[in-house]
Amino acid sequence: MPGKAGMMLTFQRFCVYPQNTHTIRLPLAASYSSSLPMASEAIKGAKVLMVGAGGIGCELLKTLALSGFRDIHIIDMDTIEVSNLNRQFLFRQSHVGQSKAKVARDAVLKFRPHINIQPYHANVKDPEFNVDFFKQFNVVLNGLDNLDARRHVNRLCLAADVPLVESGTTGFLGQVTVHVKGKTECYECQPKPAPKTYPVCTITSTPSKFVHCIVWAKDLLFAKLFGDKNQDNDLNVRSSDAASSSENVEDVFVRRNDEDIEQYGKKIFDHVFGYNIELALSNEETWKNRNRPKPIYSKDILSDELAQPNGNVDKKCAFDDEFSVSAMKSLGMKNPQDIWSLKENSRIFLEALRLFFTHRGKDVGNLTFDKDDQLAVEFVTAAANIRAASFGIPPYSLFEAKGIAGNIVHAVATTNAVIAGLIVIETIKVLQNDIKSYRMTYCLEHPSRKMLLMPVEPFEPNKSCYVCSETPLSLEINTKRAKLKDFVEKIVKAKLGMNLPLIMNSSNLLYEAGDVEDDMVAIYSANLEKVLAELPSPVTGGTMLTVEDMQQEFVCNVNIKHREEFDEEKEPDSMVLSGWTQHVSAPENKDKPAANNGASTSGASVPAVESDEISIVSPTKKRKLTNVPNAPGNEARNHQDELQVIDDEDDLVMLEGNMEGFKKRKLS
Amino acid sequence: MDGDGEELTAQETALYDRQIRVWGADAQRRLSKAHVLVYGMKGTIAEFCKNIVLAGVGSLTLIDDRIASEEAFSSNFLIPLDENVYGGKTLAQLCCDSLKDFNPMVRVSVQKGDLSSFDVEFFNNFDVVVVSSCSLPAKKLANEKCRKISKRVAFYTVDCRDSCGEIFVDLQDYKYSKKKLEETIECHLRYPSFEEALSVPWRELPRKTSKLYFAMRVIEKFEEAEGRSAGEVSVADLPGVLKLKKELCTEQSLNESHVPDTLLERLVTSTLEFPPVCAIIGGILGQEVIKAISGKGDPLKNFFFFDAFDGKGIIENISNSNA
Numbered sequence: 001m002p003g004k005a006g007m008m009l010t011f012q013r014f015c016v017y018p019q020n021t022h023t024i025r026l027p028l029a030a031s032y033s034s035s036l037p038m039a040s041e042a043i044k045g046a047k048v049l050m051v052g053a054g055g056i057g058c059e060l061l062k063t064l065a066l067s068g069f070r071d072i073h074i075i076d077m078d079t080i081e082v083s084n085l086n087r088q089f090l091f092r093q094s095h096v097g098q099s100k101a102k103v104a105r106d107a108v109l110k111f112r113p114h115i116n117i118q119p120y121h122a123n124v125k126d127p128e129f130n131v132d133f134f135k136q137f138n139v140v141l142n143g144l145d146n147l148d149a150r151r152h153v154n155r156l157c158l159a160a161d162v163p164l165v166e167s168g169t170t171g172f173l174g175q176v177t178v179h180v181k182g183k184t185e186c187y188e189c190q191p192k193p194a195p196k197t198y199p200v201c202t203i204t205s206t207p208s209k210f211v212h213c214i215v216w217a218k219d220l221l222f223a224k225l226f227g228d229k230n231q232d233n234d235l236n237v238r239s240s241d242a243a244s245s246s247e248n249v250e251d252v253f254v255r256r257n258d259e260d261i262e263q264y265g266k267k268i269f270d271h272v273f274g275y276n277i278e279l280a281l282s283n284e285e286t287w288k289n290r291n292r293p294k295p296i297y298s299k300d301i302l303s304d305e306l307a308q309p310n311g312n313v314d315k316k317c318a319f320d321d322e323f324s325v326s327a328m329k330s331l332g333m334k335n336p337q338d339i340w341s342l343k344e345n346s347r348i349f350l351e352a353l354r355l356f357f358t359h360r361g362k363d364v365g366n367l368t369f370d371k372d373d374q375l376a377v378e379f380v381t382a383a384a385n386i387r388a389a390s391f392g393i394p395p396y397s398l399f400e401a402k403g404i405a406g407n408i409v410h411a412v413a414t415t416n417a418v419i420a421g422l423i424v425i426e427t428i429k430v431l432q433n434d435i436k437s438y439r440m441t442y443c444l445e446h447p448s449r450k451m452l453l454m455p456v457e458p459f460e461p462n463k464s465c466y467v468c469s470e471t472p473l474s475l476e477i478n479t480k481r482a483k484l485k486d487f488v489e490k491i492v493k494a495k496l497g498m499n500l501p502l503i504m505n506s507s508n509l510l511y512e513a514g515d516v517e518d519d520m521v522a523i524y525s526a527n528l529e530k531v532l533a534e535l536p537s538p539v540t541g542g543t544m545l546t547v548e549d550m551q552q553e554f555v556c557n558v559n560i561k562h563r564e565e566f567d568e569e570k571e572p573d574s575m576v577l578s579g580w581t582q583h584v585s586a587p588e589n590k591d592k593p594a595a596n597n598g599a600s601t602s603g604a605s606v607p608a609v610e611s612d613e614i615s616i617v618s619p620t621k622k623r624k625l626t627n628v629p630n631a632p633g634n635e636a637r638n639h640q641d642e643l644q645v646i647d648d649e650d651d652l653v654m655l656e657g658n659m660e661g662f663k664k665r666k667l668s
Numbered sequence: 669m670d671g672d673g674e675e676l677t678a679q680e681t682a683l684y685d686r687q688i689r690v691w692g693a694d695a696q697r698r699l700s701k702a703h704v705l706v707y708g709m710k711g712t713i714a715e716f717c718k719n720i721v722l723a724g725v726g727s728l729t730l731i732d733d734r735i736a737s738e739e740a741f742s743s744n745f746l747i748p749l750d751e752n753v754y755g756g757k758t759l760a761q762l763c764c765d766s767l768k769d770f771n772p773m774v775r776v777s778v779q780k781g782d783l784s785s786f787d788v789e790f791f792n793n794f795d796v797v798v799v800s801s802c803s804l805p806a807k808k809l810a811n812e813k814c815r816k817i818s819k820r821v822a823f824y825t826v827d828c829r830d831s832c833g834e835i836f837v838d839l840q841d842y843k844y845s846k847k848k849l850e851e852t853i854e855c856h857l858r859y860p861s862f863e864e865a866l867s868v869p870w871r872e873l874p875r876k877t878s879k880l881y882f883a884m885r886v887i888e889k890f891e892e893a894e895g896r897s898a899g900e901v902s903v904a905d906l907p908g909v910l911k912l913k914k915e916l917c918t919e920q921s922l923n924e925s926h927v928p929d930t931l932l933e934r935l936v937t938s939t940l941e942f943p944p945v946c947a948i949i950g951g952i953l954g955q956e957v958i959k960a961i962s963g964k965g966d967p968l969k970n971f972f973f974f975d976a977f978d979g980k981g982i983i984e985n986i987s988n989s990n991a
Contacts, residue, residue, distance in 0.1 A: 059947060062745050066711070066943035083685045086722055089770050111745045171690045172955070336681065337693055403689055410689035413722045414954040417715060421947030425831075425976050439979045446966065452952065453974065453981025 042431040043068045047136060050074040051124050051153055052143030053100040055411050056167055058090045059420035060143055061104055065112040067424050072116070073137070076101040077123040081372070087413035125152050125499050127514075131553050134160035139430050141423055142166045145409065147192060151467075151497040152552060154179065154187035158468055159553030163430045167419050171410045174419040174443035178426050178458055181468065183435055188497075189462035199569065204234050205280055206290060210384065210393050214405050217383035218369045221272060222376065224253055226356060226367040235272070261357050265350040269298045273386055293390045301346045325359045327351035327378045328398070336398040340382070342389050349382035371406025380405050418443050422453070466496075466556060466579065472544075474559040476576040477532070478566070479540050484511060485528035490573050496556060498549040505545055508537035532560075676700075680773065684724055695962030699724050700773075702961040705794040707731045707783050707810075708801030708898075709759040711743025711941040712828045715950025716798065716957075718746070721767050723958055727775040728767065729794070730760040731783065732801075743941040788813045791821060796957050798824045801899060804892045811838060811862045822960040825862065826953055827884065829899065830934040831942040831976035833949035834884050836862060837956060837968055844963045859970055860987040868986055870920035878982050880973040882927040886913045887935055903937040948974055952981065 048069055050057060053076035064072055078100050080091045090107035091100070101119035108117060122128070124144075134140065134156045142164065144150050150166065157164040157179065164179040166187055179186050202208070203216050220235040235253075252271050255264045277295040280286065319325045327348045328334070340348065352375055356364055360375070369376055381401035388395050402408065422441045429437045439455035448454060464471045475491060484503070488511060492501045500514040511524050532539040539545065541562030548555045558577075566574040676684070676693060680700070688696050702725045706713055709732040721728060734740070736754045741747055746766040747754055754762055760778040767776045783799065783806050791797060791813050799810055807825050814821040815838075823838040842857045860868075870882065890909050891901060901909070909932050917924045952972055959965040971984040 063943050063947050066743055066745055066946075082682050086684050086687050086724075089718055089722055092769065093772075108745075110748055111741075113749060335675065399688075408686070408689065411686040412690050412955075414719050414951040414958070417719060417947045417951035417954070421944035421951070422979070424944040424947075425979070441979055443981075447968075447983050450983050451980055452968070452972070452983060453948070453979065455979035 039428055039432055040068060043428065044070060046138045046431050047071045048073070048427070049134070049137040049140045050143060051140065051149070052076055052145070053104040053119075054078065054084065054143060054145065055087050055413075055416045056143030056169060056419055056423075057100070058088045058104055059413075059416045060141060060423055061108050061117070062090070063420045063424050064427075065108050065115060065117075067428075070115045073118040073120070074101045074104065075120040075122060075124045075129065076104075077121065087411055087416055089413065124149055125551075127500075127551060129156070130551055131156060131159045134162055137162055139427055140164045141427060144168075148497065151188060152499060155467060155497075155549070155552035155554045157181070158186055165423055165426050165430065167423055169411065169415045169419050169443075171412065172415055172443075172445040174415045175441065176419055176422040176426055177440045178430060178438040180430070180435070180438070182461065184438065184458040185461055186465060186468035188467040189459075189465040199572070200234055205286060207387065207391050207393065210388055210396055210401075211404055213384040213387040213391070213393060214380065214401060216387060217380040218405050221383050222367075222369055222380055225268065225353070226364050226376075229365060255357070261354050262350075264357075265353045266298045268353065269346070269349060269386075272383075273297070273390060277390055291392055293392075296342075296386060296390050298346060298350070301343055302350075319359065324374075325355050326374050327355055327382075328374075330355065336402075339395055339397050340385060342386065345382045345385040345389070345395065348378055349386060352379035352382060369405065371402055371408060377402045377405065415443060418453070464579070467554065471579055472557045472559055473577060473579040474561055476561045476563040476578075478564060478574060479532040479560065479562045482532055482574065483528065484530055484532060484535060484539075486573075486575070487532070488528065490575060491558075491577060492547050495577055496547065498547065498552065498554065500549055500551055502548045502550065503545060504548070505535070505537040505539055505543060510535055510537060510539075510545075680724070683771075683773075687723065691958070691962055691964050695958075695964050696724065698962050699726075699958065701726045702795045703727045703729070703793060704796040704798070704957065705729045705731070705779075705791070707797075707799040709734075709744065709746075709763045710740070710801055710828075711943060711946035712826055712833065712950045712953075713798070713800050714744045714746045714763060715946050716826070716953045717763065717767055718770060719950060719954030720957055721770045721774045721776065723954070724771060725774055725961070727777070729777050729779050730764055730767075731779045731781065732759040732763075733780055733782075734759050736762055739940065743943045743946050783810055786813075788816045792817050792819070794821060795819075795961060796822045796824070798826065798953070798957070800826045800828075801897075803896075803898050804888045808861075808863050814838075815840060815861055822957070823862075824953060824957065826949060827898070828941045828945050828949055829887075830938040831945050832880055832931075832935065833945050833972075833974045834880060835949060835953050835956070835968075835972040836865070837970045837972075838862060839960055839967055839969075842960075842967065844967075846964075846966070855966070857967070857969055864988070865970060865986045868988055870917075870922040870926075873986065877926075877986075878971075878973040878984050879926055879928060879931055880975055881971060881984055881986065882922070883931045883935055886916055886927060886932060889916065899939045901936045901939060903933070905936050906933055909936055942976065945974060945976055948981070 046069060048064065048071065050060060050064075050072060051074075053061065053074050057074065057076065061072065061074065076099070079097050080088070080095045080100055080103060082093070082096055084100075085091055085093065088100070090104045095103045099119065099121035101121050105117040105119045109115070120129075140153065140157050140162055142150060142153055144153070145168075154164060154166075158181050161181050163181075164187065165176065166179060167176045168174065177187070178184060196211075198212060198215060202212055203220065207213050207216065220233060223231065224233050224235045252267065255261075273296040275295070277293050281292060281295070319329070328336075330351055331344075331347055333340075333344065333348070355375055356379070367373075367376070369380065371377060377398065381396070381398045384401060384405075385395040396404070403410075422443070426438065426441075438458050440458055442454045442456070444452055444454060461468055463469050466473055475487075477487070488501065488503065492498050492503065501511070502509070502513070503511040510527050512520070516524060527535060539560055541560060543560045545558045545560060546555065547558060563576075566576075676688075676696060680696070681688070684696055704720060704725050704727065706717060706728065709717075709730060717728060717730070736747060736757060736759055740759055741749065744759075744763070746763040747759070748762070748766075758778070758780075760780075764776050764778050768774075783802065791810075797810065797814055799807060802810070802825065811823050811825075814823045820840055820842070825834075825836040827834045838859045838861055839857065840859055842859065843855065845852050845854050847853075866885065873881075886909060887901065890896075890905065890912050891898060893912070894905075894908075910929060913927050913929075913932060914924065916922075917927060949972075952974075956967055956972075959967045968983045969985055969987075971986055972981065973984065974981045
């Protein structure tokens with residue numbers, strides 16, 4: 001008997017598994033009655049792909065197995081870390097360092113030995129996971145932690161015409177959404193809140209929040225001292241004094257071979273916290289309406305310690321190995337939740353810097369910030385705190401600073417478990433093609449109209465979604481100044497989310513990523529460096545470029561409009577893309593992607609933020625799946641910022657949509 | 669921070685990093701000192717136990733003397749399928765072995781005996797008591813015993829049938845504080861006992877009160893009247909259940925449409941738990957217990973219902989002050 005939701009769940013008789021006599025006859029958890037094919041049949045015969053074996057993945061794999069699923073494939077490129085163990089319960093301390101996909105599989109087979117779980121310790125963006133690979137599945141379930149991978153999977157699911165159940169959690173919040181090509185929105189139909197990025201000048205000259213200091217400490221100072229020397233770096237403040245030679249200033253950061261490390265440390269300290277601030281202060285304009293920062297010099301803070309070298313070079317603190325090298329340990333500071341004084345921060349700064357050179361010298365010059373690198377976190381925390389002190393911003397503890405610098409997502413097991421249950425429920429509906437019953441479900445921290453779990457009907461595809469419908473895009477750009485590589489990096493990869501793009505001007509191939517024939521490699525490299533108007537097939541105003549990602553089977557047309565001038569502050573990339581839904585914009589603070597050695601937790605092409613974009617997003621327009629006849633008065637209502645929940649009495653319960661996460665589409 | 673052993677160890681800080689970022693180090697410390705008692709090791713309780721062991725409670729005591737059987741395996745991922753391993757052991761023993769594995773810092777142990785046989789002093793050993801697979805009289809009795817203890821013992825019941833689930837919360841007299849913007853607000857909630865909640869006349873409850881509340885009460889009463897243990901019903905009992913429903917609705921002056929026959933049919937026909945619902949209810953329950961122990965966050969008052977049919981997770985306040 002179908003209700004509005006159209007589901008009837010009754011339990012089937014026990015289903016006998018083949019093979020040996022020790023096998024338990026397990027009841028198949030749920031089945032649908034009469035009119036629809038048995039859900040148990042659908043579950044039994046289903047081939048499911050899970051992407052992600054982390055927080056959601058562990059819970060999901062367990063629940064799928066218990067629910068009677070017998071053929072599950074799971075992709076995850078990560079290895080297990082200690083901080084996973086508070087919620088990824090299929091893993092143990094002894095598994096640290098091993099593949100998540102493989103260990104998850106082994107753990108689940110312990111209580112469901114006769115099902116098939118195929119693990120892939122690989123990046124879902126690898127070419128082996130092409131459309132044909134995706135086509136073999138009845139449904140794809142995402143348990144990812146980054147937007148980039150989600151978009152990629154979304155496109156593959158659209159290309160393969162396989163339903164996708166998406167999900168995410170952050171702390172106590174979570175959501176599950178269903179995406180079926182042609183029937184519902186795709187994952188990219190609705191704008192997702194873009195992660196925060198900061199204007200360069202805020203970071204280099206006028207920080208007002210602690211996070212600005214963190215970004216400075218991590219992406220500028222840390223990178224300058226310990227990272228690749230050949231990288232551009234905005235560390236040095238532009239001063240009003242045009243005569244100051246930047247060459248002289250560059251020398252400061254280079255440590256001469258015989259230079260005493262203590263001296264070097266203090267020199268750096270005084271340069272970035274003292275001299276640079278004085279330089280910035282000399283530009284009166286900047287400070288007209290702002291509080292002036294105070295220069296800080298090491299001799300003023302650590303005056304009583306000048307007699308004794310910092311950290312006692314002779315009596316060194318012993319460390320077990322290079323991984324346990326720590327300034328806090330060296331200085332006897334135990335609690336990461338403590339808020340350090342300016343003096344303590346300065347000590348940590350100098351000691352951490354010293355330890356990098358004395359104990360991890362071979363790393364200097366190739367380091368990128370890693371939140372699991374204790375010494376790096378100590379350095380960045382101290383540096384950020386000192387800068388904060390300079391600018392009158394309150395300091396943070398190491399624990400908090402690490403969270404900010406590492407974009408750590410706070411996470412607990414319970415939310416993941418709830419979301420996993422909701423995912424399986426939607427999956428069963430999808431396998432039954434029970435379109436009317438699909439729901440987007442939000443798990444709230446505070447109840448909304450008595451609900452902690454709030455289901456909402458999915459929406460029709462967005463007709464102007466450039467991913468699942470065919471909307472042309474336009475790009476304003478200076479075709480006489482911008483190079484092809486700028487277009488590829490900032491638009492095609494960063495904004496359009498393509499992984500291995502192909503760029504064509506009519507029938508002329510301008511660039512192709514990935515495997516190319518030898519004779520083309522040089523041509524494409526050369527093209528990247530050329531200005532658009534000077535390409536072999538010139539790109540000027542009126543040109544229509546075709547960009548394509550073969551793996552994602554995603555094609556886009558971009559109309560080029562030439563424009564001479566751009567606003568430095570508002571349009572720092574000197575490019576304006578219209579007709580697309582805003583997603584992640586490439587962070588202006590040059591975050592270098594972490595090296596992808598299979599063991600890192602972030603993929604090579606993942607943008608800075610790995611946190612889940614979880615705000616409860618509600619659309620401004622309602623395009624419900626089921627047709628609700630609109631009374632004349634309802635027309636206007638449908639376009640307001642509201643959510644509708646259909647309850648089983650045909651009452652429409654109107655809720656106030658949470659508009660926090662929704663940003664109106666901007667053209668720039 | 670004081671250095672008198674109250675601080676979290678380095679091991680705890682590393683392990684609990686992600687959740688400390690959710691609820692703070694203080695809450696984590698309180699969790700590590702909490703003692704939890706659990707009765708009835710079915711799927712939902714298994715989920716709940718997993719959650720609080722991972723969260724890092726001080727200790728977890730399990731009661732379930734039933735010998736492992738086929739039914740037990742359906743939704744319980746804590747039990748290995750190897751007969752050589754599970755043969756002859758009680759559910760509590762099997763779950764205990766698995767749970768210890770999840771977090772070596774939590775003391776997991778087994779307590780033998782029937783719930784009704786424990787006295788007030790026994791319950792005094794715990795900060796939190798969670799009962800499931802429990803008849804109505806046994807639930808009430810356990811709740812009353814917990815309420816007799818001067819230190820506050822948080823009491824919960826949980827019941828999952830078909831694709832539905834119910835949680836009941838009794839925090840007695842509960843005071844906590846929370847931050848709103850820059851202010852600290854003091855909150856005070858008064859919870860009714862299970863018996864008190866059930867005594868609220870049905871007609872005095874809000875019109876949109878979850879139908880599952882009434883349905884569960886009908887089935888509970890049926891099981892009690894027939895001398896059945898919890899969950900010991902089948903589709904053959906449906907006529908009896910529907911008859912009882914009619915009687916109760918008349919007695920309570922409640923329109924029968926508030927307790928749909930279809931819902932009752934579902935609940936008596938499939939008494940097995942549905943794994944996704946176990947995960948959901950076990951998760952919500954886990955969160956609630958963590959809130960009560962840590963004193964952080966608004967606890968739900970006092971019933972929670974979930975039905976996979978409509979996908980809503982609803983809080984209902986069934987108490988006299990509300991009516």
